[in-house]
Amino acid sequence: MNPLLEARNLCYTYGAGTPFEKKAVQNVSFQIAKGEFVGIIGHTGSGKSTMIQMLNGLIRPTSGQVLLSGRDIWEDPKKIRAVRFKVGMVFQYPEDQLFEETVLKDIAFGPRNMGLTEAEIEQRAHDAADFVGLPEELLSKSPFELSGGEKRRVAIAGVLAMDPDVLILDEPTAGLDPGGRDVLLSEIVSYHQKRGNTVLLVSHSMEDVARVADRVLVMNASVLQMFDTTEQVFSHGAELESIGLQVPQVTKIMLQLKADGYPVKPCLTLEQAVG
């Protein structure tokens, strides 16, 4: 594989040398190719947030390297800002960070800092709004007039508008109702299919990850426990449950049938089960 994003022995320790020292990520290595959709799962406190913050240069590894297109992102620390445009990050509850007078200005904020022409900035902002299903008439409103779900879309569009090579989303559907979650998830999938960018999705919903990811990376107690195709990872039901991860019920049933000798393919979602 010719990796777009690579982690080599990544380590991060909070409060090193103090009584509060905490090894949050230890010796994590992986390679991700252009265009892959990778799900990241793991119990709370397993190191997911710390790891993704290293991937876009928000925090610098205590040791180890992050390589983007084969180059260490910290090779020249003065250029780390450029990495944050290439590896776009949507934080949890990103709507808390909206601040511009209009939705359009908020979405255009990133592109405006990238040295683009006014026409390009407008185009990108409109395209990104379209990707997340924001109707044109909302673009001139204040973000604060919108519903919770709409604000979330504005915040995500702001990152998409930077057209990152890698898009990292940390629990993008948290706090949305089930309908809103499904719609947002399909918009992310359709963005990925149309753009062919690399997407990393951190989620506590096994069901969501099973539905959308090509490969799944499992973190457990600061180390990388598994990184394999979605089907392979979910075929290790007992191992996942032993580290506190709930496997989708439908997957469990199919795995049991398979163990009982039925010729079934262990499917991951209800849609797959009913064909």
Ligand code: ADP
């Ligand atoms: P996750 O995203 O999987 O919940 P985190 O990366 O947030 O995991 O946390 C990994 C470990 O690092 C946890 O034990 C957490 O308590 C600790 N940690 C996270 N952020 C900080 C911080 N700012 N200071 C000290 N410890 C932290």
